[in-house]
Amino acid sequence: MSSYLSKQTVEALPETGSKEWWLLYLLAPIVLGAISMLVFPALVYDRFIWQYLWGPVVADAAGRPVVHDGVRAVTGYNVVNTATYLAAVGYSFPGLRAYLRYLNVTFDARLAYGFAPIIIAGGAMRALEDIGLLGDYAVLFITPTIYLVVTAITILALGVGALARNRGFLSIPGTVGVVGAIWAVGAVGWAFLYGATTAAPLRLWVPVATTGIALGVTALYYWGVRFVDVAHLRHPMLLLAVFGQLWDAAQNLIGVTFLGYSPKMFLTNLIYQATGFPGSTFVLKFLVTGGIVWYLADAKPEMNRTWWWLMTFFIGAIGLPMGVRGSLRMMLGV
Incomplete structure (x- = not known):
């Protein structure tokens, strides 16, 4: 019975890649969500969307837990919203890939x-x-x-x-x-x-110091890897990845060493608390980033070009915004 229903469903779907298929791809989540909201409003909105998705965002903006129709929402990640975000990202991949192909990026x-x-x-x-x-x-x-x-x-x-x-x-x-x-x-x-x-407070020296440290160590990396017999270690994409991660590491180093901040990420804060060494985050990020960059440089000839680009860019894109955010917050004493 199950295989029969699956076969009937597949035959009823429009051809993959057709305009009808893409219309179904885009509208299906919206239609299913709207129907669920109409049939089970309290369960879908109050106990799912509010409690685990939208409520935590409102709580973060308010700086405290918030309540809607008796349902309490708190800031931060949880199992439900993390799984939902990952599912949404996965669902978006076919559309994003088709969009980029259409634009010939x-x-x-x-x-x-x-x-x-x-x-x-x-x-x-x-x-x-x-x-x-x-x-x-x-x-x-x-x-x-x-x-x-x-x-x-x-x-x-x-x-x-x-x-x-x-x-x-x-x-x-x-x-x-x-x-x-x-x-x-x-x-x-x-x-x-x-x-x-x-x-x-306007500590202009903070962004100067964090950017300068990241640029300086990236320059040392660029100079040092010329003595290593591994191709592509000086690829511009890998330099961007190294700089992004080191900018984040530098703002942690400055904050912990001179301004009384603690690392925000759980793992880096755990290592800092265990070692008491202000530069622990910087050393950890430098070693981990170095290992990842080495792997990506070595794997570049065999890896799919698009996947290599996405993985390499992702490494830098994690660090860049954290470096900017931390530098500006500490500059203004937040």
């Missing part, structure tokens, strides 16, 4: 550098939320909604970039870079302006 170092300003802007917006400058819009720049906002802007920038490329104005990486640069300069500038015009 080339995965190379130029695209990675074009994306970098948008990622930096995301980190700066998270810092502005920490500072309390975003008002009613704060919920848009708290995890996980900030990822949706940054992703939406990136997708839009890619589309605009494709139009600009087709008209001979700018390449896709160039357009994405311009969009990200305008956003990043605006967000970072707002943080500096706030510090310069209010009674908030």
